[in-house]
Amino acid sequence: MTAVVHPAALPADLRAATIRTRVTVPLRFPDGYSTSAEVMTFHGLADGREHLLLALGGWEQVLLDGAAAPLVRVHSECMTGDVFGSERCDCGPQLREAVEDITATGGFLLYLRQEGRGIGLYSKLDAYALQDQGLDTYDANLALGHGEDERDYAAAAQMLRAVGAARVRLLSNNPDKAAQLTALGIDIEEQVATGVHLSEANSRYLAAKRDRTGHTLQLSRAGVVRPAKAAAGKAPGHSGMLARVDALVPGLRARAEEAEQLRRLPAVTVQELQDAGVFRILAPAGVGGYGLGAQSYGEAVRVLARGCASTAWTAGHLTEHAWMLARWPREVQEEVFANGHMPLAAATSAPVGSARKVPGGYAISGHWSFASGVMHSQWALLAVQLDGVRLQALVPNADLQLLDAWHTDGLRGTGSNDLRADGLFVPGHRMMDWAQLTGPDNPGSLLHRDPLIHAPMTTLLNLVAPAVAVGSAEYALDLFRHQLLMHKERNGSFVRQADSVLAQARYARAAGAVSTAQLHWQAALSLLPSEGQADAGLPEAQRAPFRLSLALAAEAAQEAVRLAAGGSGGSMHRLSHPLQRIQRDVGVLLNHPTLGIDPILEQAGRGLLGLELTMRSF
Known part of the structure; x- marks a missing residue:
């Protein structure tokens, strides 16, 4: 459990710490930001550890004036994040942010030697291994016999009193940190939230902090690095558009679980799709679209699915529907495409x-x-x-x-x-x-010269489900590969699944199924007109192989996901595990009418035999 020091448990005269040394140190961070800090060490700290206090900006004037409390960040040491730039946590970015914010206002950064929420570096890395098996950051600590959070902030309170800062503005998202300092006699005038430094690698870690210990984290508004906003009138071309959507994938993976819980896309995801110009892919240039072709559209949906199947599905249909509105008379277009x-x-x-x-x-x-x-x-x-x-x-x-x-x-x-x-x-x-x-x-x-405006609507509708299935399978294969190559401790030694012959064979089959899906997908796309060519629909002789290739691509994708999921162990069945979600998403996709295998096989068979198709929309 979280270690909280209550006033009744404090010694009547918690001894004061004294400043041991003071030295000025110039600081420079990898992004080029630089400042200087007066670094202080102490005698008499309660836990006997070598904690540091960095005095930044006009801290002396802030204390002298007394009008405003100094801004203070109590930062626990994180070698992996602070030194090596690990993205499994948000410690490094928080440290960098805190130094600049405190320098701007005047205050202190307390660097506490409490690695891994107090359990130590080696134990933290052991916890990482358990997190790779599906445990969250707190359950991993408990499984190792530690508390969820073993940090104690008595030394922090001593250091603040030693520099005359018993009243502070606390820069933190952690309610326990504020509670402990308050119990230790530090007056928290204000708790200032830090930024939310979200990445694909730390999304589950941050969600656990929010859900398990009440950290003030608004993950739906968090700042995964976004591509630059797309200019409405500037078409990026096929490769440029795919580069834009590929840049969205890490953020989509980070928010996929949130989308599932919300049962809709997070607002930040919709904004990123708009900023990247995804909804403009098919719409004609005359209404602010990019006028790209069906191949660009299908591939963009497939790439989005490597991040989140729900996002790819939703974006694919909303993009197509914007193109549908461009087929209406001028009066409607002037209304819906205004400005x-x-x-x-x-x-x-x-x-x-x-x-x-x-x-x-x-x-x-x-x-x-x-x-x-x-x-x-x-x-x-x-x-x-x-x-x-x-x-x-x-x-x-x-x-x-x-x-x-x-x-x-x-x-x-x-x-x-x-x-x-x-x-x-x-x-x-x-x-x-x-x-x-x-x-x-x-x-x-x-009204528009774009060739795609003449295309049958079913051509684009039939692309969405198989595109999402193939992209999802590609993501599943990446996850499976990572799972197999990950080292795990077993009976005192480290092993990995990848060294098992059976695991190697299963991975080969999964990779082969993905390759089969990709080949069928490309065979279907090859039948579509190239960018800029007139599109009046596929001739009847090509409609059968087009739909058949799409259906077989989706079936092969589902088989690849099944193989990956079946070889990923019990942790895969946690609802938060990406493979678990992918398996369910693809299962729903294969039940969509555009992938109904029986009518597709019937009509494809008729077409391949030279018989007349009996379904007009096929």
Whole structure:
């Protein structure tokens, strides 16, 4: 348990520490920031350790004036983070941040020799090994016979009193640190939160600190390094776009568990997708899009899935729906694409609602399911029927009833909730005949020259699920490889799974399945027009191999995930383990209608035999 020193437990006269030496030390950090500190050592510290106090900025004037309390950071030593730059924790970035913040205002950084929350360097590294097996940072300490946090701040209180700083502003996210110092007689005038230094490697560590010990961490707003914002009017091209989405992957991995818990994408993820221009990939240049082709779109979704399947699925559909809106007449486009804004719209046709004509437009009613991305959308595209004719209604989300219905075992972060309307009025200009909207001569084709504006909508829709499956399998294989190569202690010696012949064989099979998925995926993409070429849809002779290759890519991806998960041990079954989530996500993907294997095999067989296809949308 956390070590807290209560006033009743303190000696009546906790002896005072005295300053032993003072020396000025110039400091320079790897990023170029430099300052100087007056470093102090002490006699009489309660635990007898060699703790340091760094006096920074105009600390003497702050103490002399007395108007404001000095800013103080009590920082526990972390050799791996402070010295070697380990990303498994946030200690190094916090130390760097604290030195600059304290220098700017005047105050003290206390560097306490309490490695690994007081358990020591070797034990901390032993705990890392247990964390690699699925334990969080606190349970790992407990499994080693230590407390969750063994730090004691009595020496810190002595050092602060020795320099005359019994009243401080504490720079910390840790409530226990403030509680202990208060109990030791230090007046905490204010607790100032540090920055949140999130990376893929420390996301579970930070989440555990937030959830287990109440650290004030807003991880959904945390600053994983982001790529520069995309200029709306500057198309990056195929390779440039893929580089942008690849830069998002570490942050997506870090927030994948949060997305699953929220049952929608974190706000920071949606912002990063917007900043990178993901939603502009397909939209024509005339409305602020990049006008890239289906191949760029499919590959971008696949790369996003290497970070988070729910993000890839949601982004893929929202990107496609922006392109769908560019097929509507000018009046609608001027409304939804106003000021270069890229609209986010959910779309659903399951089941089809009903419509009736009323003065000035239509009244629609229905209960629609699986509205992926609706939690982040301003608009909804809803399928309705009028006298046997299918129409699509464009409706502001605010006019619809949102039903919290997305409680699933996989793709939970997509937030694919239900929508309901009862007699909702839709102006006539926001209703389109489905056949006209999906045809090559749609109203938008008269406004934009981009070749993709003529393409059948099913071409892009069919790409999303297999793209997410293949990208997820590639991520799963990376995780499996890391698991096999990781050293673990067993019976006093260190071993690794990779040295097992059976593990080597399983990995080879998983890698082969991923390669099979990639080959089928590339075979499907090779049938699509290249960037900039006219796209009026695949000829019937190519539709069968296109859909077959996509389905087989997804099946091979699922097999690769199964092999990786089956060889990753019991820790894989923790809900927070990425492989566990990937396995569930891919399971849901393979049940999507676009990957329904039986009708695909039937129609593919007909096409490959030269027989007429019996499904128009295939």
